[in-house]
Amino acid sequence: MNFDFTAEQEAFRKEVRAWLEANLPDDLRGRSFASSRADRDEVARLRAWQKTMADAGFVGMEWPREFGGRGASIVEMIILYQEMARAESPQLVNRGGVSMLGPTLMKYGTPAQRARFLPKILTAEELWCQGFSEPNAGSDLANLQTRAVLEGDYFVVNGQKVWTSMGHVADWCFLLVRTDPAAAKHKGISFLLVDMKTPGITVRPLRQMTGEAEFNETFFDNVRVPAANLVGKLNEGWGVAITTLAYERDLLTFIRHISLRNALHRLVKLVRERGRAADPIVRQKVAALWIGEQALQLNGYRSLTRILRGGQPGPEGSTSKLSWSQLDQELAQVATEVIGPASQLAGESAWAPDEGQWEFYALLAQASGIRAGTTEILKNILSERVLGLPKD
Ligand SMILES: Cc1cc2nc3c(=O)[nH]c(=O)nc-3n(C[C@H](O)[C@H](O)[C@H](O)COP(=O)(O)OP(=O)(O)OC[C@H]3O[C@@H](n4cnc5c(N)ncnc54)[C@H](O)[C@@H]3O)c2cc1C
Numbered sequence: 001m002n003f004d005f006t007a008e009q010e011a012f013r014k015e016v017r018a019w020l021e022a023n024l025p026d027d028l029r030g031r032s033f034a035s036s037r038a039d040r041d042e043v044a045r046l047r048a049w050q051k052t053m054a055d056a057g058f059v060g061m062e063w064p065r066e067f068g069g070r071g072a073s074i075v076e077m078i079i080l081y082q083e084m085a086r087a088e089s090p091q092l093v094n095r096g097g098v099s100m101l102g103p104t105l106m107k108y109g110t111p112a113q114r115a116r117f118l119p120k121i122l123t124a125e126e127l128w129c130q131g132f133s134e135p136n137a138g139s140d141l142a143n144l145q146t147r148a149v150l151e152g153d154y155f156v157v158n159g160q161k162v163w164t165s166m167g168h169v170a171d172w173c174f175l176l177v178r179t180d181p182a183a184a185k186h187k188g189i190s191f192l193l194v195d196m197k198t199p200g201i202t203v204r205p206l207r208q209m210t211g212e213a214e215f216n217e218t219f220f221d222n223v224r225v226p227a228a229n230l231v232g233k234l235n236e237g238w239g240v241a242i243t244t245l246a247y248e249r250d251l252l253t254f255i256r257h258i259s260l261r262n263a264l265h266r267l268v269k270l271v272r273e274r275g276r277a278a279d280p281i282v283r284q285k286v287a288a289l290w291i292g293e294q295a296l297q298l299n300g301y302r303s304l305t306r307i308l309r310g311g312q313p314g315p316e317g318s319t320s321k322l323s324w325s326q327l328d329q330e331l332a333q334v335a336t337e338v339i340g341p342a343s344q345l346a347g348e349s350a351w352a353p354d355e356g357q358w359e360f361y362a363l364l365a366q367a368s369g370i371r372a373g374t375t376e377i378l379k380n381i382l383s384e385r386v387l388g389l390p391k392d
Pocket residue numbers: 129130131132133134135136137138139140162163164165166215367370371372373374375376377380
């Protein structure tokens with residue numbers, strides 16, 4: 001494989017680099033690897049940043065032109081992500097919309113749904129949250145009990161979701177509901193698009209150990225959802241959801257990689273500043289992280305290539321999510337060791353390195369092996385569906 005870039009690709013890199021230099025707001029630069037999605041002001045800033053990027057044509061570059069993208073090649077995508085990491089840009093705030101719902105609508109949505117929703121996903125004018133998990137349906141998602149009953153032109157939704165990231169700031173939710181309780185578990189589920197301003201929705205924040213409330217409990221009490229907001233066929237939402245989850249584990253991890261790379265570069269700086277660069281144990285750990293980061297990137301290229309050639313992520317995409325979460329947690333651990341006790345200091349302290357982002361990062365990383373599929377579930381998927389090992 002030839003890893004060299006052509007003259008046009010190098011010109012594109014120059015264009016992106018100059019654009020990021022000129023446009024990335026100072027208050028977002030450098031606070032990029034552990035940025036909050038709980039604080040409303042921060043979300044507003046991130047939203048404005050995504051709009052600026054979208055207006056310049058840098059969001060959803062890989063989407064076909066008919067859906068508002070550039071139909072960009074894998075190489076341009078790689079260059080964009082490399083340059084975002086280099087500039088210490090945060091990830092896209094509407095990443096669930098861009099990387100999960102967008103591709104799902106391109107595959108299963110009606111022309112009206114695509115025209116209505118895709119443009120505002122790109123610009124973050126409408127922020128999306130994911131309403132899948134319930135108190136008794138996490139890993140065992142097909143156990144979900146939130147009911148939707150079709151009454152005329154509306155579904156009437158009752159039930160509860162949990163761990164809804166950004167539910168408190170989202171405009172819309174892609175929601176899994178049970179529409180046929182008599183059917184087998186994986187049948188009788190449907191996929192709905194729900195306006196979060198609809199009467200009957202209550203969002204209650206859940207405080208996490210980071211001290212923030214980035215996710216929420218979401219209650220639905222006789223919520224009326226237009227039947228036109230059904231994605232795919234009635235009672236066939238499981239297949240739609242599997243597509244969405246595959247994009248979450250594969251494509252979204254590729255984007256999460258920006259934060260990981262930012263954190264790694266910061267760690268190298270910290271190691272040097274703290275005089276630890278000659279310590280062989282620290283060197284070995286940093287080198288292992290660096291190799292892992294590179295492998296993650298290459299694996300991401302492989303998935304992206306398949307998607308851009310018209311395919312879709314399969315169960316093997318779980319390797320990206322699995323290795324990202326392991327790297328993320330190892331990185332947080334190594335940073336904590338290098339910084340020592342000051343790694344526990346939060347942002348307000350003058351002694352907290354990088355404005356306390358490491359303390360936040362170390363706590364947040366605990367969730368990496370849970371969100372978007374737990375480590376155990378991903379290992380099950382890989383052993384059973386990729387390696388073909390027996391279920392028992
Ligand atoms: C930060 C964060 C953000 C999230 N955001 C969202 C969101 O926006 N929207 C949303 O819908 N959900 C979200 N989630 C929920 C997430 O998808 C679930 O937490 C996850 O699927 C696990 O489900 P659970 O918490 O119910 O744990 P459980 O499924 O109860 O699992 C508990 C433990 O048992 C293990 N386990 C369960 N089943 C098996 C099995 N068959 N074999 C081996 N081990 C097993 C698990 O690996 C885990 O260690 C978020 C979670 C986190 C941490």
